[in-house]
Amino acid sequence: MLKLYGHRFSSYTWKALIALYANGTAFEFCGIGEGNAGADAFVAAAGPSGQFPVLADGDVAVFEATSIIDYLDLHHPGPQRFIPVDPAEAVMIRMWDRVFDLHVMNVMQQAVAQKIRQPESLVESARDLVRAPLLRSYRWVEGWLEQYTQRSAITLVECAAAPSLFYADWVIDIPEDCPRLKAWRAHLLALPAVAQCVDDARPFRHYFPLGAPDRD
Numbered sequence: 001m002l003k004l005y006g007h008r009f010s011s012y013t014w015k016a017l018i019a020l021y022a023n024g025t026a027f028e029f030c031g032i033g034e035g036n037a038g039a040d041a042f043v044a045a046a047g048p049s050g051q052f053p054v055l056a057d058g059d060v061a062v063f064e065a066t067s068i069i070d071y072l073d074l075h076h077p078g079p080q081r082f083i084p085v086d087p088a089e090a091v092m093i094r095m096w097d098r099v100f101d102l103h104v105m106n107v108m109q110q111a112v113a114q115k116i117r118q119p120e121s122l123v124e125s126a127r128d129l130v131r132a133p134l135l136r137s138y139r140w141v142e143g144w145l146e147q148y149t150q151r152s153a154i155t156l157v158e159c160a161a162a163p164s165l166f167y168a169d170w171v172i173d174i175p176e177d178c179p180r181l182k183a184w185r186a187h188l189l190a191l192p193a194v195a196q197c198v199d200d201a202r203p204f205r206h207y208f209p210l211g212a213p214d215r216d
């Protein structure tokens, strides 16, 4: 049985969970930071950052959410193919996955990290730190969505985009001049695999250092 180590509120854990849920892949969820010292130690030792998620398949430990999805596509395939077979298409899907990790998710996480580092600081100053780069990313994605046509499927891109846009919009609202992006975020959150992540994370919303808005 596959095991996924992570946390229900963690954006990168969602990324891997969405792929597992989308294909109905059987797995056991092992929560981190919930008093399971074995799980915490396993994650701490699995990769150089000690971060989660980590997928365990027998003796094989796979870290980095993108690599987990790559691994699932290869070793535990299901009806949804996350990375296209066509190598040229696969290059583009992997590039867009990088956009959501590096230019949305990780930027959003800088605001969260700032508030954790300095709990006394104003939420607004954490937002100020990431406002310009997030708005720049939003506007790029808004233009890209005009030509992105995979919308009925769940690929690596949807797995990356759903959690990153979910949380980024909590930090800096997607502006009115990005209507396609607003609609795509709503579409992603309505996908059953994503909706399950959103619902499973509800009990942990009070963890969000900038304060979770009363929506979604």
Ligand SMILES: N[C@@H](CCC(=O)N[C@@H](CS)C(=O)NCC(=O)O)C(=O)O
Pocket (backbone or CB within 6 Å): 010, 011, 012, 013, 050, 051, 052, 053, 063, 064, 065, 066
């Ligand atoms: N590049 C990693 C990032 C993973 C990551 O940032 N995980 C966060 C949770 S969303 C984490 O482990 N935070 C705890 C820590 O950094 O100790 C991936 O794609 O899996």
